[in-house]
Amino acid sequence: MRSHITAPVDTMGCDQAQFKETDPRSQRFATLISLMLSSQTKDEVTDAAVSKLRAALGGSLSVDGLIAADDATISDAIGKVGFWRRKTEYIKKAAQRLRDEFDSDVPKTVDELCSLPGVGPKMAFLALQVAWNLNVGIGVDVHVHRITNRLGWHKPPTKNPEETRLNLQSWLPTELHPHINHMLVGFGQVICTPVGPRCDLCELSTKGLCPSVQKTAKSKTRKAVTLASEASTSVSGSLPKVEIEIKAEEENTVLYTIPDNSLHSEVKNEEAW
Template sequence: MCSPQDFGMSAGGVRMVTRSRISGLRARPRGGREEAAPLRKGEASAEEEKSHHPVKRQRKAQSLNVAYEASDGEKGEGTKQLKAPSWEPQDWRQQLANIRTMRSGKDAPVDQLGVEHCYDPSAPPEVRRYQVLLSLMLSSQTKDQVTAGAMQRLRARGLTVDSILQTDDSTLGTLIYPVGFWRSKVKYIKQTSAILKQRYGGDIPASVAELLTLPGVGPKMAHLAMAVAWGTVSGIAVDTHVHRISNRLKWTKKVTKSPEETRIALEEWLPRDLWSEINGLLVGFGQQTCLPVHPRCQACLNQALCPAAQGL
């Protein structure tokens, strides 16, 4: 998830001007840290160039809808061939609208116990961000109900970087049990907390690249941390629910084998303004209707539009 560029004259004298939008990450210096805004949910300018070369006859400017170009591979011809519009799945807009309708009640576990509900809203901003990251680390291979319970026990003892570093491994394990892989998570939480204290003054990094260097933090956690903790949409957060449903609906050009592969495939075609809602929307849909085993296709508004439902 390329700044606006102006393409110059081609060999054949054809000028093509394209515009694009960019919404990038703001890299934060590791030294002096500026105060970040509390948790809340750029358009670069493009310039047009005008040719000043004299020509015998002025061509009428053409309006281009495609922002991609590719060489035809023949030198001397000088013309450029426009690539075909990028691939997108059939019926995806109607499928998405149906999922929104089915999720309008906001009554899935993720809606009540997801990461947005696990931190202490009265804590200082850096503590809230740390709690967001910790809840994400605990949530891997764990149901929302179990993660929320572990976070409540941790917060009851004062959940900060310092309090975790002062808690022995045995006690920490007791507090987070029975989250999935709790023994490994005790180690990752301790290691990550030490790094945050040493390098970030107890706060969490404000970029995906830095978040991914932390022990126990994967792409889904990093993108969700950016969205919830920093209010920045850096990419689509893909977990097992999003991965499964995207393949069932054929929202990927080919079958993907991992959540990260699915994220890359989705970001190639899904409009960026929809990235922020996909995780919560599909996770809840996967918890209630599009279940891993025995999906409730009879109750799904997409039954007639879902390729997977046709084979059941």
């Protein structure tokens, strides 16, 4: 199913920021900056902000370049991302910490990454996977949390991303940990959307494998979705084949949401997502 979808994350995700840098440290730093700007922000907006920030810094995203830039320059470049004022402060302070404590490079542990302002577990796990090719945990965002609960992978349903991460890591093969985020994020961006999911296009629902299937209402304003053939999509060549047994259950349809009182204030805002 995912192999037929080209989603925003495939061409504008955090792993793409490194390819416009030549210096390895700048590649890792660009990955971290992309992740820090991505919270509460669509990939299209994040990608544009990263490109604009790179241009504002003279054509490269480097620790020294960001530190040297004034706040107004940074804010102007990232002004369309969510919480841009806070993120201007976060990325500037993070760059200073990287220079002073980590030899101007991205740290290689979750604890060190999470000690940076504006960086939470999801960002840390993904940064290590992309920047250092280190597989130490699953990056769980709203898409992964929502979709795995809709599919009934958690018994009982998980209440927050951290519970989702721990449960997934308890049974999902370790070699699939680096891929599950990318796979489900793209699926959630195009098919299993938060509102009005395209169950009519989902093989899991048409085969009776999704306990949360919804009837899809016809709408003239609904965005068209084009499913590419497996041979023509670039995603199929980059992701491993993931086979997970899902047993259909005869039960009422339940869509899980996150209660406000179950999330720490930092999680509600952005950092831990």
